[in-house]
Amino acid sequence: MNSLVLEIADNRSVRLLQLTDMHLFRTPHESLLGVNTWQSYQAVLAAVSAERHNIDLVVATGDLAQDQSPEAYLAFAAGIHQLQKPCVWLPGNHDFQPAMVNTLAHQGICPQKSVLLGAHWQLLLLDSQVHGVPHGLLSDYQLQGLSEALARHPQRHTVILLHHHPTPSGCTWLDAHSLRNAHQLAEVLQHYPLAKTIVCGHIHQEMDAGWQGRRVLSTPSTCVQFRPQCTGFTIDSLSPGWRWLELHPNGEISTRVERLSDTQFQPDLHSEGY
Ligand SMILES: Nc1ncnc2c1ncn2[C@@H]1O[C@@H]2COP(=O)(O)O[C@H]2[C@H]1O
Numbered sequence: 001m002n003s004l005v006l007e008i009a010d011n012r013s014v015r016l017l018q019l020t021d022m023h024l025f026r027t028p029h030e031s032l033l034g035v036n037t038w039q040s041y042q043a044v045l046a047a048v049s050a051e052r053h054n055i056d057l058v059v060a061t062g063d064l065a066q067d068q069s070p071e072a073y074l075a076f077a078a079g080i081h082q083l084q085k086p087c088v089w090l091p092g093n094h095d096f097q098p099a100m101v102n103t104l105a106h107q108g109i110c111p112q113k114s115v116l117l118g119a120h121w122q123l124l125l126l127d128s129q130v131h132g133v134p135h136g137l138l139s140d141y142q143l144q145g146l147s148e149a150l151a152r153h154p155q156r157h158t159v160i161l162l163h164h165h166p167t168p169s170g171c172t173w174l175d176a177h178s179l180r181n182a183h184q185l186a187e188v189l190q191h192y193p194l195a196k197t198i199v200c201g202h203i204h205q206e207m208d209a210g211w212q213g214r215r216v217l218s219t220p221s222t223c224v225q226f227r228p229q230c231t232g233f234t235i236d237s238l239s240p241g242w243r244w245l246e247l248h249p250n251g252e253i254s255t256r257v258e259r260l261s262d263t264q265f266q267p268d269l270h271s272e273g274y
């Protein structure tokens with residue numbers, strides 16, 4: 001597996017920006033459940049830029065596009081180019097990988113699924129997509145690749161990234177669409193105590209949960225939010241958001257979710273799904 005290598009001075013933390021579930025369309029006029037996803041993505045990018053934090057890397061954790069079009073991936077890339085930072089990505093259940101891989105590669109956005117960050121950290125990005133269904137599964141190929149990547153750098157603190165949540169979110173309807181073979185992920189990780197944190201998207205809400213002695217973080221979508229702890233499909237009126245992660249040289253992580261401060265992107269709370 002080819003790794004992206006980012007040089008980071010030995011004594012400083014690495015700063016990551018996680019963007020997830022943009023659900024972009026072919027044209028900038030289209031909406032998901034009443035939210036124009038291009039405009040909410042642009043508003044998130046503007047808010048992130050206004051914060052003027054140093055960003056070492058952007059990680060995009062799936063559902064970049066809603067309609068499988070190359071144009072949606074071009075729109076994603078145009079947004080990333082505004083930040084002028086390296087970006088890595090992984091697919092979600094709505095993504096169409098033929099268009100995603102080609103379009104992003106043409107736009108100079110790296111296909112790498114392993115990132116070495118300075119001397120202390122690595123990121124490993126997994127593909128949990130199962131074609132045509134909303135739930136996730138890690139194939140034997142993915143699990144084997146993960147195992148090999150972990151064995152290559154067992155002394156590095158490691159963040160695992162994937163689209164689907166491996167632990168229940170508390171939303172019954174979303175938990176039917178979770179990572180089906182989370183136990184197999186746990187089996188691979190059990191030999192690697194420095195792989196302590198898993199970062200995902202998919203559930204369109206903030207979560208910070210314990211799982212198998214590890215920490216699972218999920219992040220709001222840049223468009224529509226789902227309400228926590230619901231049995232059936234329920235939209236939340238919270239604003240689009242993103243997550244900052246700071247990876248410290250001693251292996252600790254500081255992280256926080258931020259959201260747009262205005263309420264411009266109100267979804268249609270009566271929608272019944274998509
Ligand atoms: N009403 C619904 N009931 C169950 N699942 C739904 C409903 N509407 C949409 N979904 C699926 O649930 C998924 C959860 O997040 P996604 O963005 O992957 O996309 C969503 C759809 O694929």
Ligand SMILES: [Fe+2]
Binds near residue numbers: 092221
């Ligand atoms: Fe999504």
